[in-house]
Amino acid sequence: MIERLEELQQEALQQIEEAGDTKQLEQVRVKYLGKKGPITEVLRGMGQLSKEERPVVGQKGNEVREAIQERLEKKTKTLADEALKEKLEKETLDVTLPGRKVQRGAKHPLTSVVEEIEDIFIGMGFEVTEGPEVETDYYNFEAMNLPKDHPARDMQDSFYVSSDLLLRTQTSPVQARSMERHHGEGPVKIICPGKVYRRDDDDATHSHQFMQIEGLMVDENIRMSDLKGVLETFVKKYFGEEREIRLRPSYFPFTEPSAELDVSCGICAGEGCRICKHTGWIEVLGCGMVHPRVLEMSGFDPDVYSGFAFGMGVERFSLLKYGIDDIRHFYTNDMRFLKQFTRV
Amino acid sequence: MLISYKWLKDYVDIEDITPEEIADRLTTGGVEVDALYRRAEPIEGCVVGYVTEAEKHPDADNLNICQVDQGAETVQIICGADNVAAGQKVVVAKPGTVLPGGMEIKATEIRGQESNGMICSLQELGVEAKLVPKHVAEGIFVFDENPDTGSDAVKALGWDDTVMDLDITPNRADCLNILGVAYEVAAQLDRAVQLPVTSVKESEKSASAAVNVKIENGEDTPYYGARIAENIQVKPSPYWMQNRLMAAGIRPISNVVDITNYVLLEYGQPLHAFDFDAFGSDEVLVRRAFEDEEIQTLDGNKHHLSTEHLVVTNGTKPTALAGVMGGEHSEVSDQTTNILLEAALFHPSLIRQASKDTRIRSDASVRYERGLDTERVEQAADRAAHLFAEYAGASVLQGIEQEDHREPGGRWVRVSDRRINQLLGMELSGSEMVRILERLGFQTADKETSSIEVYIPSRRPDIHIEEDVAEEIARMHGYQDIPSTLPKGATTAGSLTAEQKRKRTVRRFLESAGLSEAVTYSLTTASSASRFTLYPEKYTMEVSMPMSEDRRVLRQSLIPQLLEGVSYNRNRQTKDIALFEMGSVFLSEEANAAVQPEERIMLAAVVSGRWESHLWQGETKNTDFYVMKGIAEGILEELHVESRASFTLAERSDMHPGRTADIQLDGTTVGYVGQIHPTTAGDWDIAETYALQVDLTSLLQAVETPVRYQTLPRFPSTTRDIAIVVDESVPAAEVKEVIESAGGSTLYSTSLFDVYQGENLTPGKKSLAFTLVYLDPERTLTDEEVSSAHDQVLRMLEEKTGAELRQ
């Protein structure tokens, strides 16, 4: 009987090996392990055996069943693997075809500059303040130490809407408004971004509407060297650590002393090139120590407080940053222009 | 301001310093030099020629055959100018020379006669036509002196010079003349200033005997001085003077006019020469003009004046618009023999007013407007008198007839060296400061322990307070020596306000939704300013003097200019457009208001063309109402107000009547979303376009504390779908509302998943299908409880909306 069982095992394993799909495999299983299968039949005849032989044959029977079962499972898995492999092969894609585009809009190149500058100054403890675009003559000019007859009013021909109201020509009025809100008590640390308007014909370098960012710090014992230090920190963060600054004397009615701030040219590293008009320097902003009249008019005692202010043109920063050649691009909203700034 | 290096050299010793170095010193000192022009550059290679013979070309009447000695050789040159003659010293461009216009001179033959170069006019040498004196404009240039034949023409013309173009800030009007620049250069170099010669041999007769000066108001006219020069011979001024005027950008006219301009450039003091015989009286009265008084200025224009204007009169009639321009009637001409020279001070704002009203900006008015050195008037008059005697053969009457109401021009300013150091963040000693002030020509009085008295001369009207002096010290010492420090005060934490943060959040949301940010102009046309506005009851505001009709009125809505953006892009073959803008609109309570308008921040978007496109898979989806609405809903979600908002069908001008919804927040309209009316789209020549506009100011104010965590449900939920049929006019939002109110506390969520109209449905009906989720956070709901709630929902739907359950 043992021989017969071994023979059956041999036979079954052989057939498992030859099975080509799960169906054939199932037939083999039914044929050998089924209730009517030859192994069961052999074991049924165990009654004729001796008491000693019976467990031996029983055990052999179990072993044979297990061996067949094990081989069946193994073969099932192999077949499944092969089937899956075949299926996956059929599913192969052309991975070089373009993916489904995720639609993304772009940050406006003026907004991205404003936000970057805001963030740098926020990091230095400044707050962002805004103000009205239609301003009174008082805040736009007089509170900035530009009385009615002041020659510097010519520098910025303005759009008046009434004798006393105009489209602000600078973001500086926000300085005065903010200082007033502080009721003569420092520190005041603000930057004020916003739109301003001047009577310029629109061309590649002029726009009747443009954006400025004004900065102001008023506290006890603020020195011009602090102005230099703060702006140097800003410039290095915005333009890069390798850039140098220089201050040049200048004039603004609301600051004294006043200065223009130049940054070493990033194209030629100060050697002189077309971008910097061969000077090695690029003018980026105007600044100075807040004029005592301005402090006084806005409720700060100039004997106790001093401060610095600076103002920069956002378009200029954006032109420099991205190499844009025409200021009008910022306002025509050409999708081909805007889409270039999706990743900034 | 154009400053000739050679002219500057008359007043300060700069022989050893190049123009480039001067420019650098000036610029770093705050007087910015914009550009340097080397005058020699255009004409290198030209020589002085001596015309030995000039005769008519045998075959051409308008040409002359000239023999020109050029030192080493004499050559024949054919010249077309009428004024060429033997005995002249002229400028010759030799063959090979390239003249400023790009013309290369070649040896050639003209009508059978050889020509070996060209005799040049000033225009041919590169002088701008508007600067060339009239008397030489038609012909070749002829030297009035006798330079060496064959010598370098550059030198003979006095063009071995560099002109600096100075960009003068409004405070430094003192640098609008060469002497002022000389003081600045002298201070930078620590050198002395050499003043011009003003001595004049006067005749016995006194000016006061010849004329009487009267000033109506000493505030309007602090000073008026008249010098009289007799027996003048009007003729061209010497070439060296003409050359300096041209270098400064002024056209030479005649010796008399040139001298007044020369002194103007030298001293910054405007002067005016009247033809004294034409003046019409021996009395000068400076007064306000009468209402509607007339004057014809020497540019030929008539002006109607008012009492805001100041005139110089002969006692009865205006002879000059004071400080701006002389009258035509008393203009100096070739026949003039006697002149009255005016040297005066007028109030800057009167001159500004007159200049503005008459639209005349003269070299005089520009300087008067900015303020003059009040103590330089007489010197300037004397200098002109000296030049009249020298170059116009004048006999100058004795003295100046004048009326004088001047206040002292200089002033003492007390400064503290400690405070200046504190302001600058520097550590300069008191004596260093004094040293700098002396270089500037500012006198200092005994330095007390902590303060310095500084006398600011009248030529520097910009310096009044300690801070002004601090700037002078800093700029002369050099701004580069100011150290970099950081403020010592307490550290403050900077941050954006909640509203500023939310504005950024909304921007980021829209960008990630596929819209690009646009920025448009606040000024627009009268017709589009209030189109699409959310506030039709408000008034618009317009600028008084618009530059164009396109930029006249302040906008009340962002959409018109965004549509312009759509149109702009379409015209450039971009059809898929998605733009948004965040910006102020201007709302006035009344027409022609004189108070500040309310400024509200609007958020608007326009989308046109394809919204999704995946070309090789053949999948594209055009923008529709629901795309735009989804964006609107997203904005509301970003601001955490979506649960308080609702959308209702609305009629708005310029919008599609069936595809526009107002957005309400707590029942108040805060914006709208919809399709641009096809007729309106036609106005902008654009295709189907959707738009939204919301009042961001309102939304930002409505925002409450944002996200609060809610405990996750621990018990299972039960989902039931329902499909109902209702009249097509019943809004889905209404159905949903009924479901939500009927569902009771266990109805956890309701979402619409299908809308159907058409086959198998009665016309006029639509089917809506919802998924309802029931959940109790405290326990597991039984089947009966869910069914009972669900039945209630169905009952209410039937009752409130006439819904039938769909099989």
Ligand SMILES: [Zn+2]
């Ligand atoms: Zn460079």
